[in-house]
Amino acid sequence: MRHAEDITDLFARYAAEVGRHLPWRGRDDIEREIAATLADRLDDRMAGSGREATAEDAAALLKETGHPRKAAVSYLADTHLVGPALYPMFLLVCRVALPVLAAVLIGVLTLSAALGADPSTGFFEHLVRILGSAAGGVLQAFALIVIVFAVMERVDARKASAAGLPADGAWDPRTLPRVQPGSKIKISDQVAAIVGNTIVLAAVVLLPRFAVRNPSIAGRAVVVAILSEGFLRLLPVVMGVAIAQIVAAVFLLTRRSHTAATIAVSTAVKVLSIAAAGIYLTVYPYVLAGPGLPAGAELGIEVVNKVIRAGCVLGIVFGSVEVATLLVRYFRRPVSVA
């Protein structure tokens, strides 16, 4: 009798442990069914042995059945936070909304830092604070998107995934956008452009306000500007190009492949960037100022200036090739689908 009680208790504990990992709905039924089946299996196993089952026999059967969490997983195989029906829409929302949000947050935080922050605080400290806050905001937005889609999944995933779609027989395949070889817009390129240009924007907005303290000058702390005088005059051009590139990347993110409008926008922004790089190289090719900075900094500054100059030259070469490619694409006839 004692054996029977131990076995019933062990099976009930196993079933309860499986149920602990399952959704509340239907859990009791599953637990009862598991415990009853285990009892049936043990009875069958002991039928030919001629002896009464012990707790050890029950434990051996449970080990064979598998860990309760493993058993629970098999009940959850079709359970998704965001299932396949909604996943394409979820991915699209994340790909467009999160980079745009990151850019907007970095822009707003940079402006508020530039307008109201204490210049004696280090530039990199501000930059880290801005990037950290932006990352936090993006993570919160991602969590919110996941929650919204998880709710949609539980309400009616099939209906939600079909929202905005015409009925099966009501769409015309001939209205699908034309596709040319190599005309797909790469999302990763646009995300990189948004993030990269926002960081450039943050740097040029913040750097003139945040200076380097040099304690070696006349034995006292002196604040010296880190951006050169000549580059400060070019700042509006640099900022204009960065903003134009961010706006263009956001626009391109909303399109899947190139059209006349996307090619025109991409070409205009590239030409603008090439012109800005050309002006920089011919007018005053020094971003950072050397004099007045701590001893030993001059060499580093010269290296950075040279690297930026080389980057501009490469940018002009590759940018020109890209403009030529875009123009060829624009004037080439679309591939016929007939």
Add this chain to the structure above:
Amino acid sequence: MSKQTEAEELHRGIVTELRRGLSVVLVLARLGREQYGYTLLKELDAAGLAVDQNTLYPLLRRLESQGLLSSTWKVEEQRPRRYYARTSLGTTVLKGLRAELAAERTLLEEIEHETR
């Protein structure tokens, strides 16, 4: 991982996928008459499709949630047992699945014939 092990793992994965579909047909076919999970488990085992408890019961619940099976609790030998039976929707779906399997069998035979 050796190529042999990789091939074995891939083979196992594909067989599991194939059996998953086949077990739906077999379960629907067997549940023309009402029976509880454990007897079904033994019947499938005897028929050569060894399915474990952790595979069969979630499958039964899925088919029930799709309306292909219905279930009722009964107490037998002082033990609660959940009895499953095919619904009329289940019978319609099974008919379609049988026709599909017959067509696939023909296709497999053709492939077998071509690659021989």
